Amino acid sequence: DAGVIQSPRHEVTEMGQEVTLRCKPISGHDYLFWYRQTMMRGLELLIYFNNNVPIDDSGMPEDRFSAKMPNASFSTLKIQPSEPRDSAVYFCASSFGGADGYTFGSGTRLTVV
């Protein structure tokens, strides 16, 4: 298995634009997590899914953020409109059974100018 695959690796966008981050979890994993990493706040959980159903989105900072998981092999995190304070590294992780054995993707470094 190729692991958790995220795209793009880097994204630079202008304030106000829509940004879509993509994640393909490991085949057979039933949990998918979106985290945001910044120097100030570390790794923050934004939202997670179990069997494609959103379980907890309490970490999503604002209505500008939305996430979907239309099937077991694909998830998106969308920011609309983007703001400079959204600049961070966004990680997707997947696991089988929950908190045990997260595998992280390589992350997407987002810069909003």
Added chain:
Amino acid sequence: GENVEQHPSTLSVQEGDSAVIKCTYSDSASNYFPWYKQELGKRPQLIIDIRSNVGEKKDQRIAVTLNKTAKHFSLHITETQPEDSAVYFCAASMRTDKLIFGTGTRLQVFP
């Protein structure tokens, strides 16, 4: 709310010395405590974990201890090497399926 505190934020040691990173958690029902290592520009990777029914676990130069009464757990790295330099994150699974991470410790090992 759910919280994991981690100390210190930075740690510098001489090669061959030991390094200790400490974390405390807020929810006494937490039952799973992994540690992740993140090298510069890379993804976090699991290096060791411990469950609430175990007090200590070792894997070569790395060990983790858990004190459920005090709600804290620690990572111990012995005989540190330059390749141990990275950011280390503790985490706790609190009641549900998600992990809450500490804020990270930047470990620098000087030759």
